[in-house]
Amino acid sequence: MSVEIPAVCVEGIEKSFGSLSVLKGLGLTAHSGDVVTLIGSSGSGKSTFLRCINLLEQPDGGTITINGELVRTRQDRNGKWQPADRRQVERIRSKVGMVFQNFNLWPHMTVLQNIVEAPVHVLKIPRQQAEEEAHALLRKVGLADKPGHYPSQLSGGQQQRAAIARTLAMKPRLLLFDEPTSALDPELVGEVLRVIRQLAEEGNTMIIVTHEMQFAREVSSEIMFLHQGRVEEKGAPEIIFKEAKSARLRQFLARAA
Ligand code: ADP
Ligand code: MG
Numbered sequence: 001m002s003v004e005i006p007a008v009c010v011e012g013i014e015k016s017f018g019s020l021s022v023l024k025g026l027g028l029t030a031h032s033g034d035v036v037t038l039i040g041s042s043g044s045g046k047s048t049f050l051r052c053i054n055l056l057e058q059p060d061g062g063t064i065t066i067n068g069e070l071v072r073t074r075q076d077r078n079g080k081w082q083p084a085d086r087r088q089v090e091r092i093r094s095k096v097g098m099v100f101q102n103f104n105l106w107p108h109m110t111v112l113q114n115i116v117e118a119p120v121h122v123l124k125i126p127r128q129q130a131e132e133e134a135h136a137l138l139r140k141v142g143l144a145d146k147p148g149h150y151p152s153q154l155s156g157g158q159q160q161r162a163a164i165a166r167t168l169a170m171k172p173r174l175l176l177f178d179e180p181t182s183a184l185d186p187e188l189v190g191e192v193l194r195v196i197r198q199l200a201e202e203g204n205t206m207i208i209v210t211h212e213m214q215f216a217r218e219v220s221s222e223i224m225f226l227h228q229g230r231v232e233e234k235g236a237p238e239i240i241f242k243e244a245k246s247a248r249l250r251q252f253l254a255r256a257a
Contacts, residue, residue, distance in 0.1 A: 005068040007032045007205040008174050013052050013062035015045075015229075022048050023059070024229040030174075030222075033203040037216040040226035041252060046209045049226070050176045053207070054096040055089045066095050067173055094122065097172030101179040103159040105151040105166070111138070112147035115166045123170065130169070137165040141195050157188030161195055168199075175199065177208040213256050217241055225249045 008030045015023040022045050030036050038046045051057040053064060055071070064071045071084055071092050084092070105114050115134040119125040125133075138144050141161040151159050160180055167175065177196065181189040193215050200206060200219045210216055216223060217237045224234040225246065233246040244250050 009065040010053055011063045014060045015048055015052055016060055022229050030205055032205055034221045035200045035206045035219050037220040037223045038209045038226060044226040045229040046226055047178050050178050054098055055084055055092050095173045097167035097170055098176040099164055099167050099180050101182050103163040105159055105163055107151050110148050110150055111162045115169045119169050137168050141165045156184045157191045160192045164195055175204055175206040179209050
């Protein structure tokens with residue numbers, strides 16, 4: 001009998017900004033191929049939680065384990081929290097890819113340059129190989145004809161698909177999406193969701209923050225509803241959408257519908 005190691009296991013994440021306690025012991029477990037979706041009102045801590053998982057924010061407490069590698073130790077002998085060191089930060093960044101609401105492409109670089117920059121400089125992949133892989137990724141996200149375009153020459157939907165290709169170029173073990181369609185005109189949302197849905201179907205392990213409830217319902221293996229930095233309720237989509245126990249969650253879903 002083999003015991004499967006979770007792709008990602010996050011436990012007890014705490015984070016404050018000054019006196020404001022934003023995350024109050026949040027955890028999450030995802031096995032390989034799982035899609036965990038975070039929902040919740042603005043300010044409930046969704047972005048901060050994602051940013052803590054790839055150490056864009058240093059959590060004040062908690063542990064993150066990616067494919068069995070503990071990235072943050074819990075406490076030292078004196079009971080003090082130990083922040084991740086620089087090497088741990090680099091390792092986790094190379095394993096965890098993030099797609100942001102506002103694409104965050106480098107404006108002075110073409111789409112192709114945006115995609116090959118990190119593989120060439122961080123992963124030390126030969127440029128020609130990185131470019132071949134970039135073209136394959138561009139085909140995958142429907143941008144085969146845009147490698148030489150600058151971000152400003154693309155629609156929002158195209159920019160976000162290029163940003164997804166850039167993230168995939170690092171071959172991450174875990175993909176984080178923070179409201180990937182919130183900055184898009186409604187008619188461009190579908191083309192980005194289609195790409196994310198395809199990534200889910202291909203078995204990528206993903207954590208997604210979204211307000212697209214129909215999409216969440218269709219792609220998620222688990223949905224977590226955050227309220228004021230805590231998990232108020234979590235479960236399979238059919239449970240969350242049909243028989244939510246939390247009154248707050250039912251209210252949230254009614255407003256989102
Ligand atoms: P969500 O993504 O669910 O809307 P956030 O994680 O962005 O929520 O924010 C949660 C809370 O943390 C909010 O009250 C927000 O103002 C606060 N916050 C987030 N980032 C910072 C920061 N860098 N400095 C101070 N407060 C922050
Ligand atoms: Mg947010």
